[in-house]
Amino acid sequence: MISEIRLRRAHIDLVSPFRTSFGVETSRDLLYMEASGGGVTGWGECVAMSEPMYSSEYVDGCETMLRRFMLPLVQRDTTAQSFAKSASGIRGHYMSKAVLETALLDFQLRCEGVSLGSFLGATQTRVRSGVSVGIQPSIDDLLRVVQGYLNDGYLRIKLKIEPGFDIEPVRAVRTTFGDDVLLQVDANSAYELSDAKHLAQLDDFNLLLIEQPLPEEQVASHAQLAKVVRTPICLDESILSAEVAREALDIGACSIINIKPGRVGGYLEAKKIHDLCYERGVAVWCGGMLETGIGRAANLALAAMPGFTLPGDTSASARYFLRDVTAPFELRDGHLDVPTGPGIGIDPDLDYLDSITDRIETFALSRG
Ligand code: SMG
Numbered sequence: 083m084i085s086e087i088r089l090r091r092a093h094i095d096l097v098s099p100f101r102t103s104f105g106v107e108t109s110r111d112l113l114y115m116e117a118s119g120g121g122v123t124g125w126g127e128c129v130a131m132s133e134p135m136y137s138s139e140y141v142d143g144c145e146t147m148l149r150r151f152m153l154p155l156v157q158r159d160t161t162a163q164s165f166a167k168s169a170s171g172i173r174g175h176y177m178s179k180a181v182l183e184t185a186l187l188d189f190q191l192r193c194e195g196v197s198l199g200s201f202l203g204a205t206q207t208r209v210r211s212g213v214s215v216g217i218q219p220s221i222d223d224l225l226r227v228v229q230g231y232l233n234d235g236y237l238r239i240k241l242k243i244e245p246g247f248d249i250e251p252v253r254a255v256r257t258t259f260g261d262d263v264l265l266q267v268d269a270n271s272a273y274e275l276s277d278a279k280h281l282a283q284l285d286d287f288n289l290l291l292i293e294q295p296l297p298e299e300q301v302a303s304h305a306q307l308a309k310v311v312r313t314p315i316c317l318d319e320s321i322l323s324a325e326v327a328r329e330a331l332d333i334g335a336c337s338i339i340n341i342k343p344g345r346v347g348g349y350l351e352a353k354k355i356h357d358l359c360y361e362r363g364v365a366v367w368c369g370g371m372l373e374t375g376i377g378r379a380a381n382l383a384l385a386a387m388p389g390f391t392l393p394g395d396t397s398a399s400a401r402y403f404l405r406d407v408t409a410p411f412e413l414r415d416g417h418l419d420v421p422t423g424p425g426i427g428i429d430p431d432l433d434y435l436d437s438i439t440d441r442i443e444t445f446a447l448s449r450g
């Protein structure tokens with residue numbers, strides 16, 4: 083039984099600025115939920131950024147949602163499943179739901195001695211790692227950064243693109259590193275349907291996929307775009323639930339899905355999207371939100387499910403942080419090991435985590 087929940091706010095610097103079509107991240111504004119009872123603690127890490135630029139959610143807003151509307155739903159005997167059910171009445175706010183649901187799930191799995199991987203039906207012991215490369219000041223800089231990641235052993239490169247930094251950078255990377263490199267691009271909604279012909283120029287570069295070219299709400303426009311562009315369209319921001327995923331696939335808006343548990347309300351919904359895609363033979367991969375080791379551990383368990391046939395944005399700790407809050411995840415032959423211990427299978431280094439913590443608030447639970 084859970085006796086208390088803690089909400090922790092912390093911050094950690096990134097090793098280098100990460101620029102996307104919507105902004106630059108230089109540090110990670112963190113929110114963790116910790117569900118504790120009987121000496122066991124379950125952890126969740128919120129994926130929201132400090133500003134509502136990737137999507138409408140942002141971390142201070144998540145804190146408000148958790149305090150006002152979600153923590154009041156939790157009692158001592160609340161499970162991840164019962165929380166998901168009671169929180170389904172709250173519209174949107176997927177990232178807030180996900181962090182609390184994950185802490186509850188981690189708590190119960192740790193109590194049962196079951197790893198998140200086995201709970202989800204993981205079939206792999208390690209997962210192939212890709213890396214997401216931010217927009218660089220010049221093509222020369224981009225080539226240097228990509229070379230560094232290839233030297234590290236990353237098995238797939240994803241280039242962030244935006245209008246004005248798209249066709250030529252992709253051409254340069256393809257020409258310099260050759261046809262064998264698994265390569266894809268992510269626009270984070272920066273284009274319009276009227277850019278379809280422009281985007282079709284990317285068809286020359288044998289990309290695995292184009293991720294989220296158009297705004298989140300324009301699912302049907304992606305189906306139009308898919309008729310003009312030969313490269314497979316992959317949706318990220320648009321896919322907020324298994325229902326949206328089903329509709330997007332039905333109308334041909336995408337042929338690949340980036341699954342991010344934080345974006346869809348948690349691992350239970352993420353598993354539903356995996357299962358739907360697996361049944362239909364649609365490839366999925368695990369996205370990333372610059373998570374620390376807590377969020378990364380859980381994502382690795384998900385990425386070890388059988389439908390994750392493409393390498394994800396599950397990079398090593400060193401790609402993000404000088405020092406992670408857990409033991410670092412390290413690349414071996416381009417792979418990361420899936421944690422095997424109960425729950426997410428890893429614990430934070432509490433002394434270090436405390437040293438980057440700004441504040442902790444404790445919520446005692448009623449008996450229910
Ligand atoms: O965790 O390696 C990571 C980041 C991967 O590119 C990444 N994430 O749209 O897929 C995406 C972005 C969202 C976060 S950008 C700050």
Ligand code: MG
Nearest residue numbers: 268293294318
């Ligand atoms: Mg994306």
